[in-house]
Structure formats: structure tokens, C-alpha cells
Amino acid sequence: MTMVRIPTVCPYCGAGCGFFVEVEKGRATGIAYMPGHPVSEGSLCSKGNAALEILCHQERLKSPLKRKGEGWAEISWDEAAEMVARGMGETIKKDGPGKVALLASSKCTNEENYLIEKLARLLGTPHIDNCARLCHAPSVVGLNRTLGAAGMTNPIPDIADSQCIFIIGSNLAENHPVISRWIHRARDRGAVVIVADPRETHTSWMADQFLQLAPGTDVALLNGMAQVIIEAGLIDEDYIAERTRGFEELSASLKGLSIERTAEITGVPKEDIVRAARSYASSPASTILYSMGITQHTTGTDNVQAVSNLALICGQIGRPGTGVMPLRGQNNVQGACDMGALAEFYPGYRRADDPGTIEFFTSAWGAAALPAGPGLTATEMMGAAASGDIKAMYIVGEDPANSEPSSLRVKRALESLDFLVVQDIFMTATAQLADVVLPGAVWAEKEGSFTNTERRVQWSSKAVDPPGCALSDLEIVCIVGRSLGLDFSYPDAASVLAEINRTVPQYAGITRERLGEGGLVWPCPSPDHPGTPILHTTGFRLPDGRAQIVPVPYRPAAEGPGGDYPLVLTTGRVAVHHNAGSMTRRSASLISREPELFVEINTADAQRLRIADGDMVIVTTARGEAQATARLTERVKRGVVFMPFHFPGTNILTTEAADPEARIPEFKVSACRIVRRD
Numbered sequence: 001m002t003m004v005r006i007p008t009v010c011p012y013c014g015a016g017c018g019f020f021v022e023v024e025k026g027r028a029t030g031i032a033y034m035p036g037h038p039v040s041e042g043s044l045c046s047k048g049n050a051a052l053e054i055l056c057h058q059e060r061l062k063s064p065l066k067r068k069g070e071g072w073a074e075i076s077w078d079e080a081a082e083m084v085a086r087g088m089g090e091t092i093k094k095d096g097p098g099k100v101a102l103l104a105s106s107k108c109t110n111e112e113n114y115l116i117e118k119l120a121r122l123l124g125t126p127h128i129d130n131c132a133r134l135c136h137a138p139s140v141v142g143l144n145r146t147l148g149a150a151g152m153t154n155p156i157p158d159i160a161d162s163q164c165i166f167i168i169g170s171n172l173a174e175n176h177p178v179i180s181r182w183i184h185r186a187r188d189r190g191a192v193v194i195v196a197d198p199r200e201t202h203t204s205w206m207a208d209q210f211l212q213l214a215p216g217t218d219v220a221l222l223n224g225m226a227q228v229i230i231e232a233g234l235i236d237e238d239y240i241a242e243r244t245r246g247f248e249e250l251s252a253s254l255k256g257l258s259i260e261r262t263a264e265i266t267g268v269p270k271e272d273i274v275r276a277a278r279s280y281a282s283s284p285a286s287t288i289l290y291s292m293g294i295t296q297h298t299t300g301t302d303n304v305q306a307v308s309n310l311a312l313i314c315g316q317i318g319r320p321g322t323g324v325m326p327l328r329g330q331n332n333v334q335g336a337c338d339m340g341a342l343a344e345f346y347p348g349y350r351r352a353d354d355p356g357t358i359e360f361f362t363s364a365w366g367a368a369a370l371p372a373g374p375g376l377t378a379t380e381m382m383g384a385a386a387s388g389d390i391k392a393m394y395i396v397g398e399d400p401a402n403s404e405p406s407s408l409r410v411k412r413a414l415e416s417l418d419f420l421v422v423q424d425i426f427m428t429a430t431a432q433l434a435d436v437v438l439p440g441a442v443w444a445e446k447e448g449s450f451t452n453t454e455r456r457v458q459w460s461s462k463a464v465d466p467p468g469c470a471l472s473d474l475e476i477v478c479i480v481g482r483s484l485g486l487d488f489s490y491p492d493a494a495s496v497l498a499e500i501n502r503t504v505p506q507y508a509g510i511t512r513e514r515l516g517e518g519g520l521v522w523p524c525p526s527p528d529h530p531g532t533p534i535l536h537t538t539g540f541r542l543p544d545g546r547a548q549i550v551p552v553p554y555r556p557a558a559e560g561p562g563g564d565y566p567l568v569l570t571t572g573r574v575a576v577h578h579n580a581g582s583m584t585r586r587s588a589s590l591i592s593r594e595p596e597l598f599v600e601i602n603t604a605d606a607q608r609l610r611i612a613d614g615d616m617v618i619v620t621t622a623r624g625e626a627q628a629t630a631r632l633t634e635r636v637k638r639g640v641v642f643m644p645f646h647f648p649g650t651n652i653l654t655t656e657a658a659d660p661e662a663r664i665p666e667f668k669v670s671a672c673r674i675v676r677r678d
């Protein structure tokens, strides 16, 4: 019997591990590791190892569906295309294209995302976004302002060359497990690891120095560290003078701070703050890794800027082993953003409010006219749907009914639309609200490129056919585009990538032919360019080539504990589940390890509330309530509770208060109360 091995990229997280799908007689029969892969070197985490469980799952969507009474009726692709064209077309004709909004998918390929945002803009609407809004929008705003580019500055393997690794607001041991291998390698070579997190996590267990700060106090911590470094004379004066601007303002803004006050706000002992600051500033190569623990706040952009400040004053950017590393979440959230599936950017981060951008794409796409942005962000779309400002939506590979904050409100908003089409691989809570559901093919059932968190663009090949009548998202978007009268006649992903080469300068040299095992790291401006693993080696893409230091005063979170809601609820992830859970809750080997929604409560708080380990409790916030099993632990401090958002319920509770610039919701701080369910 012949067995073939098809190279693919893991469909879960932004680490972008590669593996082979083994195929026999048209069926995926196993996984073979890829020892030559630059990031994973042959390893995979529990989710990667379970990825094939998605391919032939019995609950996969196999046919287009339309609503019929309380249930669903299978329909042909022709009828589905006609319904989508009518639903979207009528809104455009009656109310104008600005009443239509699209969500692209950071689970889909670059080529698919490029076409989804192109569809939106050719239809005349600026309202296109993706789940990066719930994730790294503050990195896009904050790092573009301070460093002139929002990507991770250094490649993942580079972490092994670092001598001080400062991890703030990231539980990478569970959420980017294969990246944590590189941290172990650095530790073996003597690196110091510092972790700042309100919870004890698998990541904090790796730490030499653990700063267990109060949720939402990161600006205070980072400012406090900067002040220690300035006062101890540990700054890199030459770097500051040659490569940055704004240091004097920062220095002046920190003058009045006392370390005692920083310790009081953060709850971190002052000796620990001083030690961490000194370790970071004085090591020959220090790196900062961060993710949702600092971005998902009303101060998300401030947090990111405070991270840049710290790195810049110490000159820890632009060399191997240094850098600012925002760990991207979804397998292709980096690519979805690069491709312009964002409210404020066209492809290649060209500003949507710049007339030059509109001129460029009008000509490149042969369009009559294109909408100037910024459009509505994902979070704003829900408010606009509720108020009637958005009347039709097309949602690809996202589950906002479970993943956006205050989900009862989101569901009501989606229900109030005149027309909703959802394209997914499973019947999600969002798909349940649709008029038409379109069945997509998942990663190994199609081909295309994905961009991981270190900007590495990799080609993933097709191993097996999709189930039933499901089609690749690329084919579906072309069908929908054509039914709406557009010239969407792309034969395959490579032909879309060829267009991307012409319109996205960072990808100009990244052709299908060059994407062998391991891929290429953008920016890659020409077909003979080797790619750019380390950014900012000689200067920054900002005026005079200088980075911008931005003073940021500390502000508390929007919703402090008190009164009826005395506890702080923080939300996040566990190793064996992924996001809203549509894939991992259906994956037998994963759901068996973590089968239900739980809430971690400090033992002392639980005693006071008469809650025992394993009790069913009701968690209530100003938005609503959810049931969960109590887990008593010392991993969260008194006054803080933690829930993962992989099960429906958690996001009923979360606040929609958002960062004023990046519009990311404050998933990490909501005030709540907990009672035992009798």
C-alpha cells in the first residue's frame, strides 16, 4: 500500500509548527514529525498531535444550510450563492454598502484573507476586521507608534541566545508550548527568566524571578522598573542618543514616582521589582515576550508602549537574543493582519485613511472606487448591529457569539441583523444565528500560505478532500464574489499569492516556488531576497530612523472590585483547549483531559464563601451569570478568580469596556461575585 506524507502547518496557534499528514487511500491516517522545521524541530504539543481528529469528525459541516423553521435544510451551492447575493445585495442596494460588515478569519490562509478583505472593499464597505482586534490590536497601535513595525522583532530560535527573558502576561508554556522549548534551551545556557503574571502558571514555574502582580497594574510595574534602571544609571546612553527620541519626557514623567508606591499598586515587593529591573537592564542580551495578559486591557496600548520604553532605554532591540516579542495567537492572525483584514489598514499595513492607499488599490484592483477607512472594528460592529447601523454580516471562521465580551449582548446584536451568513467548519454558536451557513474546508483539506508569529510565511499543502460538499474558503469566497457580480476567478491559492506579491511589499519576494520546508520571513522585498529574521538592526522605520519613547501614566482597570462584585475575574486559556472551543471541545483526546468549565478560587476566599473544591458555583457580573465547577487553589491570589473561555458561559460575564485607541476589550479584568449553587 502506498502512503504519502504531505507537509502542513498546525491549525492551532501562532507558533506555526510544521508536520506531515500521512495519507493512505485518500484518508489521513497519521502524523509524521518534521525534525527539520526551524521552530518545532519535530515536536508538537497536545493540540498539534490531536489535529487530525478534526478532519473526519462526524459533526463537520458537509453542505450549505438554510434556516427551516427551528432547524436547517441542506441546499445546493447554487442556492446558497443566490441567497447570499440576495441577502447582501439587497442591503447594499437599499441602505448602501456601509451597512454591510465582514469578519475575516485568522484560521484561514493568507490568500483567503486577502480575498475576503478585497471582497469587502470591492463591495464598497470599509467594515472589515478579524479576531486580532480581541488579541493584538494594542500591539499594532503601540508598536507601530514606538518601533515603526508591529511584528515580533526577532525569530523564535533566537530566544535561545537570550541571557535574560522577561515574560509579561503570557502563559506560553500552555499556549505556545513549542516556543517554551526555546526558553528551556536558553535556561540551560544560563539565562535568567522573569515572569510577571497575577497567577501561578506552568510558565511561572520556569521563572527564576516571579512577579505576581495585581491584574491591570502592568504600566505601574514597567514604569517602576524603568525608573529603577534610570536611577541606577543602567540605561544605554549611546543607544538612546543615536536611535531614539522622547527619553527626556519619559525620564521627567517618572521623576515623582516612589518605588514604595509602585509596590503598593502592583502588590509586588519592591526588592523584587529592583532585582528584575537590574537583571533585565544589565544582561548583554535581554528579550521581552508578551501576549494577552498585557494587551487585553483598557490600558492595552499603554502596556505595549511601556514595554517598548523599557527595551529602548536599555538598548535591547536589534541584536540577536534581544527584542520585543508579541506572541501572536491564532495560526494565521499575523497573516490576516498583513493581508489587510483590519478596519484601519489595507494590505501591507497601508493606512485606510490615506488617499495614496485608495489610489494604489483602485488601480491595482481595477476598481471604480474603494472605501476609505477606518471602518468599524469587530467589537464596534456588534454595537452597530444592535443599533441598526449594520444590517448584514458575513462572518468567516470566527465565533463572536462565544469569543466577544458580554456575549448575551453579542447574540442579541447578531439576531437583530436583516441577514447573516456564517462560514465555518462546525455549527458554532454564531452559525446557529445565521440565515445561511457555508461549510469550509480546514487546513489539511486545502492549500495556501500561513504566517506565524515570527513573520515566517509557510506553505501548507492539501492532504485530503474536505467532507461532503464542503469547499475551501478560497473557493467559497470566489463563488460569493462572482454571485455579487465581481470578477473573482482565481483558479488556486498560488494565483492569489502572485497578486499579493504585487500589492503587499513585505511579501513581494515570497512566491509559491520559494516556499519550501520552513518558509521565508517577511519583509522579503524581492524574489532574490533571503527574508528578514531580525528587525530594526540599523534603525527604525520612523522619522530619522529613530524609535519613539512614549511616557505612559498608570491608569487602573475600568472595573474595580467592590460593592456587589468584590472579586476580580480574569480569563484566559488552558493547554488542551483552543479559544471558543469549537475544535478542541470536539476532539476526543483533548476534551477528556479538561471536560468542563471551571473557576479557580483562592482557598481562603472559598472558605469565606463556604465553597468546597468541586462545588458547582454561580459567577455573576453586571452583564449576567454563568455556572462553573469550583477549583480551590493557591495559584490565584486572594481576591482574584480565573476562568478559561473555552466553554460557553465565560464571556457572558466579561466587560465590553475597551482600550480607547485599539478598541480591545478588557477580557482580563471584570468585577464579579461567586455563590455556591444550592
Ligand SMILES: Nc1nc2c(c(=O)[nH]1)N[C@H]1C(S)=C(S)[C@@H](COP(=O)(O)OP(=O)(O)OC[C@H]3O[C@@H](n4cnc5c(=O)[nH]c(N)nc54)[C@H](O)[C@@H]3O)O[C@H]1N2
Pocket: 013, 014, 135, 168, 169, 170, 171, 172, 174, 175, 176, 196, 197, 198, 199, 201, 214, 215, 216, 217, 218, 290, 291, 292, 293, 294, 328, 329, 330, 570, 571, 572, 573, 574, 575, 576, 577, 578, 579, 668
Ligand atoms: N492552549 C491554547 N493555546 C493557545 C490558545 C488557546 O486558546 N489555547 N489561543 C491562541 C491565541 S488566539 C492567543 S491570543 C494566545 C494567547 O496566549 P496567552 O497570552 O498566553 O493567553 P492567556 O491565557 O489569555 O493570558 C496569558 C496570561 O496573562 C495573565 N494575565 C491576566 N491578567 C494579567 C495582567 O493584568 N497582567 C499580566 N502581566 N498578566 C495577566 C494570565 O494569568 C495568563 O497566564 O494563545 C494562543 N494559543
Ligand SMILES: Nc1nc2c(c(=O)[nH]1)N[C@H]1C(S)=C(S)[C@@H](COP(=O)(O)OP(=O)(O)OC[C@H]3O[C@@H](n4cnc5c(=O)[nH]c(N)nc54)[C@H](O)[C@@H]3O)O[C@H]1N2
Pocket: 105, 107, 108, 131, 132, 134, 135, 136, 292, 296, 329, 330, 396, 397, 398, 399, 400, 403, 404, 405, 423, 424, 425, 426, 428, 440, 441, 442, 443, 473, 571, 572, 573, 578, 579, 580, 581, 582, 583, 645, 650, 651, 654, 667
Ligand atoms: N474571555 C475571553 N475572551 C476572549 C479571549 C480571552 O482571553 N478571554 N481571547 C480573545 C482572543 S485573543 C481571540 S484571538 C479570540 C478568538 O475568537 P474567535 O476567532 O472567534 O475564536 P475561535 O474559537 O478560534 O474561532 C475560530 C473559528 O474558525 C473555525 N475554523 C477553523 N478553521 C477554519 C477554516 O479553515 N475555515 C473556516 N471557515 N473556519 C475555520 C473554527 O471552527 C472556529 O469556529 O477570542 C477572544 N476572546
Ligand code: SF4
Pocket: 010, 011, 012, 013, 014, 015, 016, 017, 040, 043, 044, 045, 046, 047, 048, 049, 175, 176, 177, 178, 179
Ligand atoms: S505549539 Fe501551537 S503550532 Fe505548535 S503544535 Fe502546539 S498548537 Fe500547534
Ligand SMILES: [Mo]
Pocket: 131, 134, 135, 136, 328, 329, 330
Ligand atoms: Mo488571540
